[in-house]
Amino acid sequence: MSEAPYREMSDVLGENEREEEATRKLGAWRDRTRTTWLAIFAIGGLVPAGLGYWALTELQFQHGGWASLRISVLGAVLPFIACLFAGRFVGNRVVGARMDAQVTRLSAAYEIPRERLADTARLLVGI
Numbered sequence: 001m002s003e004a005p006y007r008e009m010s011d012v013l014g015e016n017e018r019e020e021e022a023t024r025k026l027g028a029w030r031d032r033t034r035t036t037w038l039a040i041f042a043i044g045g046l047v048p049a050g051l052g053y054w055a056l057t058e059l060q061f062q063h064g065g066w067a068s069l070r071i072s073v074l075g076a077v078l079p080f081i082a083c084l085f086a087g088r089f090v091g092n093r094v095v096g097a098r099m100d101a102q103v104t105r106l107s108a109a110y111e112i113p114r115e116r117l118a119d120t121a122r123l124l125v126g127i
Helices: 015-044 046-064 068-107 114-126
Strands: none
Touching: 015 046, 015 068, 015 114, 046 068, 068 114
């Protein structure tokens, strides 16, 4: 009965497999975070888009008695696209700000050197 407890076992996943899985988790976290912020700004951008459409249509009716659908749609599309760009910008900033903590957490969870995952993280921030 002097054998090692049955729960102790050798490294099932090698260091390369752990690093690959940590990299996958890091990429998934980055994509999920950026997509969440983009979706928040896209949903929030519907309000300025609707207001822009309404305001430009009303302006056309007041100054000409008619309204062009193309111009009115442009009044909706421009604020919506601006919100999408703002969402992308905020999402990238949030990922950049939280990347260091995420790398630390994943390197500890997968027992890999932090420097190796940090090198990959530096590549992911710019993409």
